Amino acid sequence: MPPEKDNPRAWDKSHYHLACVEDAVAKAHQICSEKGVRLTPTRLRILELIWRSHKPIGAYALLDEIKLEHKSAAPPTVYRALDFLIEHGLVHRIQSLNAFVGCNDPGHVYSGIILICNDCGDVLEMDDAKISETIALYTNNLGFQLSSQSIEANGTCPGCRG
Amino acid sequence: MPPEKDNPRAWDKSHYHLACVEDAVAKAHQICSEKGVRLTPTRLRILELIWRSHKPIGAYALLDEIKLEHKSAAPPTVYRALDFLIEHGLVHRIQSLNAFVGCNDPGHVYSGIILICNDCGDVLEMDDAKISETIALYTNNLGFQLSSQSIEANGTCPGCRG
DNA sequence: TTTATCACCGTTATAATGTTACATTTTTTA
DNA sequence: TAAAAAATGTAACATTATAACGGTGATAAA
Ligand SMILES: [Zn+2]
Ligand SMILES: [Zn+2]
Ligand SMILES: [Zn+2]
Ligand SMILES: [Zn+2]
Numbered sequence: 489m490p491p492e493k494d495n496p497r498a499w500d501k502s503h504y505h506l507a508c509v510e511d512a513v514a515k516a517h518q519i520c521s522e523k524g525v526r527l528t529p530t531r532l533r534i535l536e537l538i539w540r541s542h543k544p545i546g547a548y549a550l551l552d553e554i555k556l557e558h559k560s561a562a563p564p565t566v567y568r569a570l571d572f573l574i575e576h577g578l579v580h581r582i583q584s585l586n587a588f589v590g591c592n593d594p595g596h597v598y599s600g601i602i603l604i605c606n607d608c609g610d611v612l613e614m615d616d617a618k619i620s621e622t623i624a625l626y627t628n629n630l631g632f633q634l635s636s637q638s639i640e641a642n643g644t645c646p647g648c649r650g
Numbered sequence: 651m652p653p654e655k656d657n658p659r660a661w662d663k664s665h666y667h668l669a670c671v672e673d674a675v676a677k678a679h680q681i682c683s684e685k686g687v688r689l690t691p692t693r694l695r696i697l698e699l700i701w702r703s704h705k706p707i708g709a710y711a712l713l714d715e716i717k718l719e720h721k722s723a724a725p726p727t728v729y730r731a732l733d734f735l736i737e738h739g740l741v742h743r744i745q746s747l748n749a750f751v752g753c754n755d756p757g758h759v760y761s762g763i764i765l766i767c768n769d770c771g772d773v774l775e776m777d778d779a780k781i782s783e784t785i786a787l788y789t790n791n792l793g794f795q796l797s798s799q800s801i802e803a804n805g806t807c808p809g810c811r812g
Numbered sequence: 813t814t815t816a817t818c819a820c821c822g823t824t825a826t827a828a829t830g831t832t833a834c835a836t837t838t839t840t841t842a
Numbered sequence: 843t844a845a846a847a848a849a850t851g852t853a854a855c856a857t858t859a860t861a862a863c864g865g866t867g868a869t870a871a872a
Contacts (some may be wrong), residue, residue, distance in 0.1 A: 564830095644794070710858070
């Protein structure tokens with residue numbers, strides 16, 4: 489197990505597949521290789537920055553960081569990398585925050601559920617078959633052909649409840 | 651039942667509590683009265699414009715419309731009204747679209763689920779106890795105190811499936 | 813009645829987020 | 843190698859949202 493300090497999101501260790509930046513990068517390399525897509529230096533760097541932040545991070549915060557080491561970076565630099573990472577399931581967009589987090593289990597089958605702590609800003613991704621299937625069932629009953637879903641929950645994490 | 655043309659979202663009539671602008675306005679007056687809050691002319695007008703659009707509508711589209719009749723309107727005019735309408739459950743924000751729809755059943759107990767048709771852009775709000783409760787159950791098991799949730803699903807509506 | 817307070821709105825400016833378009837470079841394919 | 847495709851550089855622009863401050867009108871003390 490990687491060092492604890494690398495993963496301060498300790499409120500649900502049991503769900504964690506990827507515990508640190510290194511794990512995430514290794515997994516990303518593996519997935520991109522399997523898919524035959526290119527994890528270019530910029531894409532990799534953005535992924536690392538997202539994982540290093542340990543919190544949802546916005547596109548312009550990523551831009552500020554990558555500019556330090558990559559002077560020519562501009563908004564498209566970041567958004568292109570994000571599009572790629574999201575398309576291949578390595579990163580999720582948090583709609584309610586306009587921010588991004590690393591997917592904790594790239595390739596997961598069920599729709600992720602994002603839990604957002606309103607106090608500390610920390611985020612946990614849960615993948616639950618039952619919730620996804622319940623939604624799929626209900627929408628199918630309406631004749632709606634489901635292609636994707638986004639579930640975001642706000643509240644207070646165990647740590648912040650004291 | 652109000653005229654059909656007022657409600658082109660015909661793919662799930664059974665779920666509709668409010669079928670037209672007039673219903674929505676009447677219900678809004680009732681709710682604001684009960685709560686002792688003021689449904690001012692601007693707030694009412696924004697609510698009507700949202701309901702009249704029959705689709706999710708963005709803040710700046712609302713601004714364009716209200717400017718026609720209210721020359722001094724500016725972004726804060728619209729955002730303040732939206733904040734009020736959302737706070738009192740009369741309107742929902744669709745995170746993935748940065749757009750707004752009228753709540754079909756103001757005061758509903760369970761979290762609404764927004765179904766978005768990728769073809770026609772139409773939206774349906776479903777309120778389902780089971781889904782909300784399933785999410786609440788799972789998050790509680792993690793020690794997470796749930797305060798709100800946002801569920802948005804994308805897919806194809808029955809009409810667009812042909 | 814005067815004064816204070818409050819919610820609401822007008823107004824201007826600006827911040828934050830995201831996209832388009834086109835040129836250039838790099839990588840892959842034939 | 844030559845052509846095609848993918849990725850990136852670059853500048854400008856578009857969209858969405860908020861901050862700040864002052865004015866107005868209703869309501870509530872003093
Ligand atoms: Zn995920
Ligand atoms: Zn917390
Ligand atoms: Zn609703
Ligand atoms: Zn449709």
